[in-house]
Amino acid sequence: MEQKKQMQLSLQMVSGYGAEFNAWRMPGADPAAYTNIDSYVERAKLAEQGKFQMIFIADTPALTSSLSTKTPMFPMDPMLALMAVARETKHIGLVATLSTTFNYPYNLARQFKALDVISHGRVGWNAVTTSDPNVAANFGSKPVNRQERYEKAHEAIEIVQALWGSWQEDAWTLDVETGQFADMDKIQPVHLQGEYYATRGPLPIPPSEQGQPVIFQAGGGQEGLELAGRFASGVYANPYDIESAQEYRQTIRQSAAQFGRNPDDIKMFAGFMFSLGATEEEALMRRKQLMDFNPEEIPGRVSYLGSMINLPLSVHSIDIDQPLAPQLLQRAYASPMDPRSPKALQLLQQGLSVRDVLAHGVINYHPVVAGTPVQVADFLEEWFLAGACDGFSIVPDASFDGVADFVHLVIPILQERGIFHNEYEGNTLRENMAVPYQYGVQK
Amino acid sequence: MEQKKQMQLSLQMVSGYGAEFNAWRMPGADPAAYTNIDSYVERAKLAEQGKFQMIFIADTPALTSSLSTKTPMFPMDPMLALMAVARETKHIGLVATLSTTFNYPYNLARQFKALDVISHGRVGWNAVTTSDPNVAANFGSKPVNRQERYEKAHEAIEIVQALWGSWQEDAWTLDVETGQFADMDKIQPVHLQGEYYATRGPLPIPPSEQGQPVIFQAGGGQEGLELAGRFASGVYANPYDIESAQEYRQTIRQSAAQFGRNPDDIKMFAGFMFSLGATEEEALMRRKQLMDFNPEEIPGRVSYLGSMINLPLSVHSIDIDQPLAPQLLQRAYASPMDPRSPKALQLLQQGLSVRDVLAHGVINYHPVVAGTPVQVADFLEEWFLAGACDGFSIVPDASFDGVADFVHLVIPILQERGIFHNEYEGNTLRENMAVPYQYGVQK
Numbered sequence A, B: 001m002e003q004k005k006q007m008q009l010s011l012q013m014v015s016g017y018g019a020e021f022n023a024w025r026m027p028g029a030d031p032a033a034y035t036n037i038d039s040y041v042e043r044a045k046l047a048e049q050g051k052f053q054m055i056f057i058a059d060t061p062a063l064t065s066s067l068s069t070k071t072p073m074f075p076m077d078p079m080l081a082l083m084a085v086a087r088e089t090k091h092i093g094l095v096a097t098l099s100t101t102f103n104y105p106y107n108l109a110r111q112f113k114a115l116d117v118i119s120h121g122r123v124g125w126n127a128v129t130t131s132d133p134n135v136a137a138n139f140g141s142k143p144v145n146r147q148e149r150y151e152k153a154h155e156a157i158e159i160v161q162a163l164w165g166s167w168q169e170d171a172w173t174l175d176v177e178t179g180q181f182a183d184m185d186k187i188q189p190v191h192l193q194g195e196y197y198a199t200r201g202p203l204p205i206p207p208s209e210q211g212q213p214v215i216f217q218a219g220g221g222q223e224g225l226e227l228a229g230r231f232a233s234g235v236y237a238n239p240y241d242i243e244s245a246q247e248y249r250q251t252i253r254q255s256a257a258q259f260g261r262n263p264d265d266i267k268m269f270a271g272f273m274f275s276l277g278a279t280e281e282e283a284l285m286r287r288k289q290l291m292d293f294n295p296e297e298i299p300g301r302v303s304y305l306g307s308m309i310n311l312p313l314s315v316h317s318i319d320i321d322q323p324l325a326p327q328l329l330q331r332a333y334a335s336p337m338d339p340r341s342p343k344a345l346q347l348l349q350q351g352l353s354v355r356d357v358l359a360h361g362v363i364n365y366h367p368v369v370a371g372t373p374v375q376v377a378d379f380l381e382e383w384f385l386a387g388a389c390d391g392f393s394i395v396p397d398a399s400f401d402g403v404a405d406f407v408h409l410v411i412p413i414l415q416e417r418g419i420f421h422n423e424y425e426g427n428t429l430r431e432n433m434a435v436p437y438q439y440g441v442q443k
């Protein structure tokens, strides 16, 4: 009997709290999770119980948003968090973002490879170019234009991979009898000189069980696609509907093919958010509770929702706890520019109140399912079977209970349906992602 | 009764093995300790049992020596090693070197402060300028001249400290009731623009229990002294005798005073190596065993010893297992340029064989005591009571058993003599080093 194709799951850990930046106020949450490394370790352990292929920590080295009422969007330090997780887990992959623009390639190569060796081959690097001008300012730099950022990224990744391969696989002989620690003929400089970056090497770190870390990539238009096609084994994306996801996935696969690679060796992870409840109503309640923490934001959300369906909605002119009046709704149409609009309109047409429609997450950045475990599983199955992605980058609304709920309630459904694995396929991230062994520069 | 002045102890962890780079071959050693983070965690736990004030990991991001028969001089990655140790210890300080020349200040500020917060205020940064041209080449740079390196260091440390202070002590309000996560008026940019480095900030990391990491400094002539005087609370030094140590300590204290600081707020740690045995003979045997791993080095050592006492010694003309012939020894005199020479000559005059004199470590970089626990304690006491240092940076010959032996055999003697504490004074590195709380730029 042929084995069904199975999805891969990546758990995105934000700054310790989850996707909703006011979840720190929920009863049961640890308000100080930002500085408590246990918040990463405990959830990563749960994710490993649930056989998640990996955890993922995004990063932008700047204060990117007001912390007046909301938690940071990024962790204090992604590599330290992964190191803590590495010590207390055995199988789960460990993926972090670090910038190709604001790190020296040697430092990137070193820290990722060291962690890969320490974790016995479980590490991935999400290589991004960091467009945020706040970051540039923190590094004493003007904003760097996109072309230069992507040129630097190509150089940085090539140098990093060359350094990763500078200690040949069998260089570390470690022969106590003869006294040979390493075969120095097999540890050689790389002598790379680019326009922006250069290094001599070697990097004095031996191979890991998977050779070297897995490259991930995220976003960035045409330049990003090329970077992904050339180097990446995993791509994080934020498509909002199945069609655009399918299209993006095809484009990524083509890009890999253009670089002479097997398109199956590049896996796309679609961003996905959820709020779970025993019933859909309960899940919506949870999201409304979250909305209520920031009542000052509701007027803005209502008018934003209006713009999606081309109605001038305002908290002053409507009662948001009621469905829209039929004569108003009649004039609404989904904005063709926003893929989230049809779902918003559809829910309003079903007679949901404006508040409930907002609670469904229709204006969120990722697709959101607020519902039962079966509804969440249905969504994931539909996307996956449609070829919209190879897996999902999952962010719970609030991680203090959301990770456990997903692992205990959703994963078993996916496993029962045969679309998610019951056990890790191997010991390394490459094995568990089904991407090839790699050592040195991507060929 | 007045409390005796007490020394401080820092355990230097090299690349997992110890000071002797061929100790990986000793029976009982883990030959692969370089990649095994347990080698750091286990020894740090022992050091904590022994109430060491801190562990210290030096660093140079390059392959700095041949690994043909010897282990690396530096770890794969110092910050990851400290993170692992932080999770599994409670009291001991965590000090690592990172370069001010080859790291962006923002990245330095971030990783050290994050670790300081995670470890509840136990972190120190040994800020060095990294003169090694191998490192420059790894960062695509020509060797940087000393003046520029030290100018950069002043800028880098000032920026790092300013970023550390950019989140005011009481900025993180975390008020679940009112919903105020942080007081944004108290999180402000730093807007620093130097000649080499600049940053806007803020760094989104709250204060640790000790405010911010402790600055250490090591070496570097007049420029290094100034850097230490301005910023450092701890200085690692390698004096070879009591007199030069006393002198160096006075100079450091004066430098601090010149920057308007209390000289007692800067502590000098003298580098010290040991080999322990139940008897002196046993300790020497251990060192001779280590020497025997690299017999090809003996001729060089013999002639080096000769140059220290102004005799043309060669393995071809003498039997190294015998004392020197009296007519030869008569012509010897200690080289005035090398502070290690008098001890070498004295041991030869006592009638020790050339091999035994070498085994005493007379040509090593640090002072070495090969002897019993009492002999080691005597050495430390003599230096300390002479005001040669405030404490010691201790490196065992081989760490797999050397740390445990020091903790179990030497520490109790020091404690009994009242010159080493029985318990940690506080919870933070600053408290345990008796240096003042510090937040923001050193005043």
Ligand SMILES: Cc1cc2nc3c(=O)[nH]c(=O)nc-3n(C[C@H](O)[C@H](O)[C@H](O)COP(=O)(O)O)c2cc1C
Residues within 6 Å of the ligand: A057, A058, A059, A060, A097, A126, A128, A129, A130, A131, A146, A218, A219, A220, A221, A223, A224, A236, A237, A238, A271
């Ligand atoms: C799913 C996803 C995850 C991303 N993660 C990060 C991240 O962790 N750090 C970051 O700086 N940028 C991240 N990005 C941003 C992109 O790398 C990219 O910089 C952004 O889309 C702007 O495009 P540009 O680089 O073409 O200007 C992410 C983008 C997507 C779609």
Ligand SMILES: Cc1cc2nc3c(=O)[nH]c(=O)nc-3n(C[C@H](O)[C@H](O)[C@H](O)COP(=O)(O)O)c2cc1C
Residues within 6 Å of the ligand: B057, B058, B059, B060, B097, B126, B128, B129, B130, B131, B146, B218, B219, B220, B221, B223, B224, B236, B237, B238, B271
């Ligand atoms: C005890 C001690 C420890 C040191 N540790 C380091 C280190 O970890 N990394 C490093 O690059 N240099 C280290 N150094 C080197 C000094 O920082 C300094 O660069 C060196 O003495 C050369 O002097 P210069 O900087 O004036 O050229 C150390 C020096 C001493 C004395």
